Amino acid sequence: MRLRRILPVLAFGAVGVALGVAAVLALKEATLSTHHRVDPKTTAVVTLDARSKGAERGRSLGDMVETLLLACRLEVARTEMEGPVRELGSGRYEATFRPMLDETNQRQLRGCLEDWSIDHILIDVVSIRSA
Amino acid sequence: MKIIAWLAGIATLVTALAYLVVSLNRWEWNRALFFGLIVLIAEVGLATALILRKLGQLAARPPIDAEIAGILRDSRPAEADRFAWMREAPNQMSVFITFLVGGGVILSGVAWIVDRLASKTTTPTGEARLAAQLAPISYPSGGLLVPDATVLAQEVPGDDDTRLGRLLRGTGR
Known part of the structure; x- marks a missing residue:
């Protein structure tokens, strides 16, 4: 009976943690500097x-x-x-x-x-x- | 009114958080700092409101009816007094003493049985077998004294051997 009450909370918590981790990783990827050489004659x-x-x-x-x-x-x-x-x-x-x-x-x-x-x-x- | 305040607080928090993420994603650091500050303010505000609401609920709780509380207290089952036997009672023998004496009698009985069983393990046949096993390490039949013939044979070749003299006479020469 107690487990039945705790399980949804745990499930929501796990989903929240997963979403948070995914968001942080995506943000890290988006703000990562990846430079490459460019032709100095271009503008x-x-x-x-x-x-x-x-x-x-x-x-x-x-x-x-x-x-x-x-x-x-x-x-x-x-x-x-x-x-x-x-x-x-x-x-x-x-x-x-x-x-x-x-x-x-x-x-x-x-x-x-x-x-x-x-x-x-x-x-x-x-x-x-x-x- | 309270609901509007709560909704405004939550909406501020969520919106500022979303803009914070968007600003970070767009490399707009000043905007990100600003929205981060808004998130922090909204978070502190909501947390304070939650604490105040909880305190208000505690204060608004109706007082306990003393009569009902008394009835409930009286209807409690009596607690088991598991160590009553340890209390000193001048008119009755303590059960602890009974156990102590009884335990002593039982232990004495067990010890007597063990003693009787151990005594039954020594038989004449067993003793003869033990003597035969001990024979190789027994003393020599004539004892450890040096025989007279050996004493008289002191002046023989090889007598100048110190170790032999110590063996025969107990003193080296």
Whole structure:
């Protein structure tokens, strides 16, 4: 009688533990850095939408986007920004990186840009494509 | 109202946890930290609420009716007094003494039986067999004293042997 009451609890507990372990393993796999060599002549073009709210007076959206791009470039990979950040209008910007970023670096750059790294600016990465 | 508060707390916890995992998966560390903080706050809030609810339930429990409690106490079966025999009773012989004396008598009887059985194991035939077995290690028939002939034969060749002299006379020369 007592076993019949305990068994469902044990079953739920086992399922919960299994799900938790699976989730942690999946997260570990997703956040694991796996880099590979890229051709130094290749480039990556990052297109993003930016918007700001409550920014400091005299601080332009372009300045903030450029600052964020530089900061994330330093954080993510050994790559250089080729040329200035280009404003395409309606809050859309474009920047070119040399060399191309591998898959993990692309994810890291996207995460860094869309993260809450700098106050008063929010960025959506539209695309990262090789050029 | 309480249900709404509980639901809000649980929803906050679950949503923040989901966003935490999503942020980690997207490499958005600042967002992950923020949502982790929300998870922690919601968790502490819910745990505190659970403890307070439990304390409230304890306080709200109706008092026990003393009359009913007394009836229940009186209806308990009497506890078995397993060591009553050890108490000192001046007018009656303690059962412990009885056991002690009885045990002594039984042990004495067993010892007497063992003694009788052991005495029956020694028979004349057995004694003769034992004597035959002990013969090889018995003393020599003339005793351990050196015979006179040996004493008179002191001045013979080889008498200067110290070890032989010690063997024959007990002193080496």
